[in-house]
Amino acid sequence: MFTYSNKTALITGASSGIGEAFAYSLAEKQCNLILVARNEAKLKALATKLAATYKIKTIVIALDLSTPGASQTLLHEVQNHDLKVDLLINNAGFATYGYFDQVSGERQHEEVMLNVTALVDITHAFMPDLLRNQGGGIINVSSTAAFQPDPYMAVYGATKAFVLSFSEALWAENRKRGLRVLALCPGATETSFFDIVGSNEASVGSRQTPSTVVKNALRALEKGHSHIISGCQNYLVSQVSRFFPRQFTLGIVERTLRPRS
Structure with missing residues (x-):
């Protein structure tokens, strides 16, 4: 049995799309939220709305997770709020498209840093709390895209295969x-x-709609898949x-x- 009420979820890439849908779904389940993304204005607007609608606690952390040391900055910000994370949702990520040699090398490096490095570092940073909290x-x-190589999205497919x-x-x-x-x-x-x-x-x-994806994800988490x-x-x-x-x-x-x- 997995419960959400009075727990705290940290969601990266929370300002839009699947991340935002996770925020709405978890808020409805009375889960407190730590919302993380680069766009502070969007995060604050979302946090204010969810707190007022569902009477939960919301914290906003505006941060570029693709930069070196971002995971430790995030951990310290959470600790400064005296919070413990019960549910970590690593959603932040993006893709590039086109012939590999014609896509900016700098942009593809940033893609790997966000899709892979940040995800691993954030997971490692919060694992002790997640294990201590039980449940x-x-x-x-x-x-x-993780299930086969993806021509013209070579880096994206490879990063998602890593995540899987x-x-x-x-x-x-x-x-x-x-x-x-x-x-x-x-x-x-x-x-x-x-x-x-x-x-x-x-x-x-x-x-699919983001809300459908999130509904399927939470059901699978609850079943232990x-x-x-x-x-x-x-x-x-x-x-x-x-x-x-x-x-x-x-x-x-x-x-x-x-x-x-």
Whole structure:
């Protein structure tokens, strides 16, 4: 049994999309929130609304998690508020799209720092509290892109494969220690993701709403699953690489994601 009432959840990338949907869903369950993202104005507006609507405690921490040392800064900020995290949701991340050599190397480095390094560092920083609290949980947002290499999104797919592998390893390590760990693997979702990527061509299949993705994630966490692929269509697509040669699957993915121009 996993409970949310009077617990505290820390959500990265909380200012929009799936992160914002997590905030609404958890607030409705009477879970106090620590909201983390770069956009302080959006975070403050969201925190104020959730606190007034659901009578919960909300804390805002504006921080660029892709910078070195960000995880320790975040930990110290949380400690300064005298808070203990019961549920950690590593949602912050972004993708780049295009031929690898034509996408900014600096931007792709930032992508790895946020999608991988920050996620690992933040998880490590808060693990002691999560283990001490008993009944804690971690949700790491991966993607259906984790299940096969992704031409034209090579770095993004690789980072999400890392998140899936890392999360499932932690699930196995900690399932008898009172800590639940879940890798959330959504497919295309109705968020600003594709605006940031810069192309709708990176979208595969129909898009789910963030609230649907979050509902599926929390249900999977409560059941103690190691990962969840949100949506039946996404599940079927993610299994293709299990039944066909890798080069064949890669050919399909390449043609699907290939830039139109």
